[in-house]
Structure formats: C-alpha cells, structure tokens
Amino acid sequence: MLSASTIYGADNEIYVDQSGATANIDLEQLGSGNIMGGLNSVAGTLTALDLDGLNLTLDINQIGDSNKISWRYIRR
Numbered sequence: 001m002l003s004a005s006t007i008y009g010a011d012n013e014i015y016v017d018q019s020g021a022t023a024n025i026d027l028e029q030l031g032s033g034n035i036m037g038g039l040n041s042v043a044g045t046l047t048a049l050d051l052d053g054l055n056l057t058l059d060i061n062q063i064g065d066s067n068k069i070s071w072r073y074i075r076r
Helices: none
Strands: 013-015 017-019 024-030 035-037 049-052 057-063 071-074
Touching: none
Parallel strands: 013 035, 017 049, 024 057, 049 071
Antiparallel strands: none
16 A cells, blocks of 8 residues: 655645555655655654565655655565
C-alpha cells in the first residue's frame, strides 16, 4: 500500500506508508519548505515515513530551500 498526498502552496507535503515487496517509488518536491514524512506528520512535527518490505527502490528529490524528511526502513 502506498499513500501519498500533495498540498500545493508555500509548502509541499508528502505522507508515505508503504508495505509489500518489490515497490519502485519516485518522489519529487519542488520549492521551499517541503516536508516528507509519515501519515501523522504536520509542518514542524514530522513522524517517520514507513517503508516495510523486500526489494524496495526509493528515489527522493527535494529541490529548493528548507526541505525536511523523516523516514525509517525495516528489512524483513
């Protein structure tokens, strides 16, 4: 399962909660004040985005100023 939400404006926000095998995920944020984290993240308080599974490929590009990311990876 992959959940993603993008809100446009001064900040871009992406929330990720993924499980399962063989996922290829590409995420890109442009601008300043971007945040990327878990489902309970809000600006100023990030929880870790959750990646669970085997054979995962994750490509993240945050282009701009004052970008933040919080993540954890569990290999099973």
